[in-house]
Amino acid sequence: MAPALIILLVYLIYPVSETIRLSFFDNYGREFTGVSNYVWALNDSDFRQSILNNFLWLIVVPTTCTFLGLTIATLADRVWWGVFAKTLIFMPMAISFVGASVIWKFVYEYRGAGNDQIGILNAIIVYFGGDPHAWIAIPFWNNFFLMVIMIWIQTGLAMVIFSAALRAIPEETLEAARIDGAGEVRIFFYIIIPFLSETIVVIWTTITILVLKVFDIVLAMTNGQWGTEVLANLMFDWMFRGGGDSGRGSTIALFIMLGVIPIMIWNLRRFKMEQER
Amino acid sequence: MKHFSFGKFLAHFFLLIIVFIWVIPTFGLLISSLRDKDQVALTGWWTALKHNEFNEIVRTDKSNVQFEENGIFIITGNLLKNSPTKSVINFGITSKNPKAFKAPSKVTMKNGSTFYLKKDGSYRWTSDKEFKHKKGKRIFLTVNTPPSLTLENYKEVLVFRGLGQSFINSLTVAVPSTIIPLIIGAFAAYALSWMNFYGRDLIFATIVCLLVVPLQMSLIPILTVYNQIGNFFGVSAKSYVGIWLAHTGFGLPLKIFLLRNFIKSLPHEMFEAARVDGASHYQIFMKIILPLSIPAFASIGILQFLWVWNDLLVALVFLDKMPSEIVLTSRLREMLGEFSQNWEILTTSAFVSMIVPLFVFLSLQRYFIRGLVAGSVKG
Numbered sequence: 001m002a003p004a005l006i007i008l009l010v011y012l013i014y015p016v017s018e019t020i021r022l023s024f025f026d027n028y029g030r031e032f033t034g035v036s037n038y039v040w041a042l043n044d045s046d047f048r049q050s051i052l053n054n055f056l057w058l059i060v061v062p063t064t065c066t067f068l069g070l071t072i073a074t075l076a077d078r079v080w081w082g083v084f085a086k087t088l089i090f091m092p093m094a095i096s097f098v099g100a101s102v103i104w105k106f107v108y109e110y111r112g113a114g115n116d117q118i119g120i121l122n123a124i125i126v127y128f129g130g131d132p133h134a135w136i137a138i139p140f141w142n143n144f145f146l147m148v149i150m151i152w153i154q155t156g157l158a159m160v161i162f163s164a165a166l167r168a169i170p171e172e173t174l175e176a177a178r179i180d181g182a183g184e185v186r187i188f189f190y191i192i193i194p195f196l197s198e199t200i201v202v203i204w205t206t207i208t209i210l211v212l213k214v215f216d217i218v219l220a221m222t223n224g225q226w227g228t229e230v231l232a233n234l235m236f237d238w239m240f241r242g243g244g245d246s247g248r249g250s251t252i253a254l255f256i257m258l259g260v261i262p263i264m265i266w267n268l269r270r271f272k273m274e275q276e277r
Numbered sequence: 278m279k280h281f282s283f284g285k286f287l288a289h290f291f292l293l294i295i296v297f298i299w300v301i302p303t304f305g306l307l308i309s310s311l312r313d314k315d316q317v318a319l320t321g322w323w324t325a326l327k328h329n330e331f332n333e334i335v336r337t338d339k340s341n342v343q344f345e346e347n348g349i350f351i352i353t354g355n356l357l358k359n360s361p362t363k364s365v366i367n368f369g370i371t372s373k374n375p376k377a378f379k380a381p382s383k384v385t386m387k388n389g390s391t392f393y394l395k396k397d398g399s400y401r402w403t404s405d406k407e408f409k410h411k412k413g414k415r416i417f418l419t420v421n422t423p424p425s426l427t428l429e430n431y432k433e434v435l436v437f438r439g440l441g442q443s444f445i446n447s448l449t450v451a452v453p454s455t456i457i458p459l460i461i462g463a464f465a466a467y468a469l470s471w472m473n474f475y476g477r478d479l480i481f482a483t484i485v486c487l488l489v490v491p492l493q494m495s496l497i498p499i500l501t502v503y504n505q506i507g508n509f510f511g512v513s514a515k516s517y518v519g520i521w522l523a524h525t526g527f528g529l530p531l532k533i534f535l536l537r538n539f540i541k542s543l544p545h546e547m548f549e550a551a552r553v554d555g556a557s558h559y560q561i562f563m564k565i566i567l568p569l570s571i572p573a574f575a576s577i578g579i580l581q582f583l584w585v586w587n588d589l590l591v592a593l594v595f596l597d598k599m600p601s602e603i604v605l606t607s608r609l610r611e612m613l614g615e616f617s618q619n620w621e622i623l624t625t626s627a628f629v630s631m632i633v634p635l636f637v638f639l640s641l642q643r644y645f646i647r648g649l650v651a652g653s654v655k656g
Contacts, residue, residue, distance in 0.1 A: 003461050003464075004461045004462065004464065004465035004529060004533065005465075005480070007461065007522070007525055007526050007529055008483075008484070008487065008526070008529060008530070010499075010526065011495060011499060011522070011523065011525070011526020011527065011529075012487050012490060012494075012495060012526060012527075012529075012530070013483075013487075014498065015494060015495035015496075015497075015498040015499055016490060016494050016495070018497075018498035019494045019495070019497060019498060022497060022498070029501070068295075071291075071295075072292065072295060075288045075291055075292040075295075076292060078285065078288045079285075079288055079289050079292060082292075085292055085295075085296045087642065088296050088299060088300050089295070089296060089299045090638075090646070091299075091303070091635070091638060092299070092303070093638075093649065094583060094631075094634040094635055094637065094638035094645070095303075095587070095631050095634060095635070096586070096587030096588075096589070096605075096606050096630060096631070096634070097587065097589065098587075098589050098606045098609050098610050098627075098630070099587075099606075099609065099627045099630050099631050101613075102306070102609065102613065102623050102624070102626075102627035103302045103303055103305075103306050103627060104302060105613070105623075106302070106305060106306060106309065106620060106623070106624060107302050107305070109620070116319060116320050116321065117321065118317070118318070118319070118320065118321050118322070118620065119321075120301065120302075120305060120321065120322075120323065123321050123323075152299065152302070157649060160646055160649070160650060161650055164650060184284065209489055209491075212491065213491050213492075213493065215589070215590050216589045216590065216606075216610075219589070219610065220589075220609075220610050220613055232491075232493055232590075235493055235496075236590070236593070236594075239496065239497060239500070239594070246497050246501070249496075249497050250497055252493075253491070253493040253494050253496070253497070254494075256491045256493050256494075257490065257491060257493075257494055260489045260490065260491060263489050264485075264486050264489050264490075267485050267486070267488065267489065268482060268485055268486065271481070271482060271485045272482075275478065
């Protein structure tokens with residue numbers, strides 16, 4: 001127990017308080033500067049861009065993963081090769097974000113019009129008569145092309161959790177509904193979805209936490225260029241830019257922290273309920 | 278009934294499309310890593326199994342290899358470097374008209390010499406005057422290249438691009454970073470589930486909070502501490518020990534949380550019986566908990582191992598970029614800048630970095646999924 005406590009104290013509890021303190025200090029952490037880091041952040045265009053992009057990620061990625069995960073889990077339950085399909089879709093979970101970035105950068109690879117496209121996305125578009133594009137350099141839309149990578153990785157997780165939850169739905173309930181003449185679509189919306197509500201929340205929070213910290217993908221694909229900056233990458237940048245600015249870095253970290261606080265409170269409440277049970 | 282079977286068909290159809298979309302990117306990577314590097318740069322990987330036509334510019338041999346026969350000067354050689362699989366389709370002697378002639382054929386050059394090129398790339402160049410050129414003459418070729426899969430790229434990245442060393446570095450980081458938190462976490466989880474002491478619930482509540490704290494919150498202070506320690510002892514702030522402990526710290530809350538939930542789910546009576554028989558906590562832990570927890574250990578260990586193996590951020594912050602320390606993910610990201618157009622190197626390197634996770638995933642899938650499902654934040 002003791003070593004665990006010491007490590008937690010040194011690596012998590014002390015740093016959290018230290019980061020909060022540093023966010024009120026200058027770049028070397030020596031001089032108290034009040035809220036000037038926060039003022040800087042709110043006026044910095046990169047920072048605002050990051051906040052906007054993080055919001056975009058937070059809306060799109062968990063939603064898409066949940067939707068796709070549930071769809072695939074439902075479909076896979078109905079075909080004989082479902083287990084095999086699930087294995088293949090789950091596979092990206094094992095791959096690193098950097099590895100996945102290389103995979104998708106190759107998919108998005110762009111060669112000038114008239115040349116043979118070696119990226120499959122542009123090749124398909126050219127095949128159907130469209131023009132090739134440098135996808136990851138198109139402001140705003142490129143965010144979505146980066147999100148695809150995260151969705152590609154995380155849908156597997158949502159799918160597996162949904163699969164387990166679907167199996168927990170009592171067969172009699174479904175049978176009863178079918179006898180009463182409910183169609184598959186009705187059953188899905190009136191029985192399955194309410195049954196899964198808790199699972200949906202679990203998946204949503206897990207992916208939300210992950211998305212708040214998204215870093216590797218942005219660093220590897222664009223390093224925040226072309227309007228794709230996110231908080232975690234901006235923070236990493238400031239940690240080392242110009243010898244490192246611990247004040248600004250800490251301030252950005254705190255904004256990431258802000259995003260997980262609601263989840264933290266929700267978790268704590270769950271824990272308390274469990275204790276009382 | 279008809280409606281039902283149509284639904285079934287749709288299920289097959291949509292799932293097939295989704296699986297296809299999911300697999301294609303990785304498949305393309307694997308194929309590309311096995312292709313010849315010139316082909317990767319020029320044609321899509323989906324053409325890997327087709328014959329492809331490439332344009333090449335080559336030079337003939339220099340005049341010093343000429344020999345004389347019956348008053349005629351001759352140069353012979355092979356423009357395709359005697360490659361047994363390639364063949365010449367068209368060739369030309371000016372850049373304006375690079376496909377002027379069909380191989381094999383005889384061409385008269387401007388200076389009156391005769392150039393004869395066969396399909397296999399061998400040529401015979403004859404003239405009644407002595408050849409004087411210092412540089413070989415440029416010949417434009419259209420070459421038919423058969424599909425060829427090769428392990429050349431793997432040799433290239435592992436041996437010459439330092440990926441072999443990075444692979445070892447990644448293992449050096451990942452193995453201790455998996456074992457240390459598992460051991461420490463197991464003891465803590467036991468204490469939190471079966472020992473009564475003051476503040477136990479508070480500690481566990483704190484751990485529940487720490488579960489979701491982004492590790493970004495820890496980076497700057499810990500890096501500062503490391504730098505101070507490094508300065509004080511006159512050693513580098515970036516070391517393997519440093520990153521092992523950092524990964525331990527960041528992974529510990531989840532390990533404790535999961536193991537505690539598992540240990541708590543074991544039957545209560547067993548512990549009480551052991552206590553009554555006079556077993557100490559240490560004995561209970563070693564003789565009862567550990568053997569029972571092996572599957573849980575496997576799941577959680579795999580999860581942590583893959584997390585560490587795939588991590589980039591912690592490695593970038595706490596490890597140096599010199600060859601003896603740089604890990605695979607970090608090296609791969611460097612290569613993305615360094616070789617941004619050399620897709621044969623990038624795809625191969627990415628695949629090297631994925632081999633271990635894919636192997637773990639395919640062989641221990643059950644444990645991996647169990648760990649992940651348990652690890653998703655639930656109360």
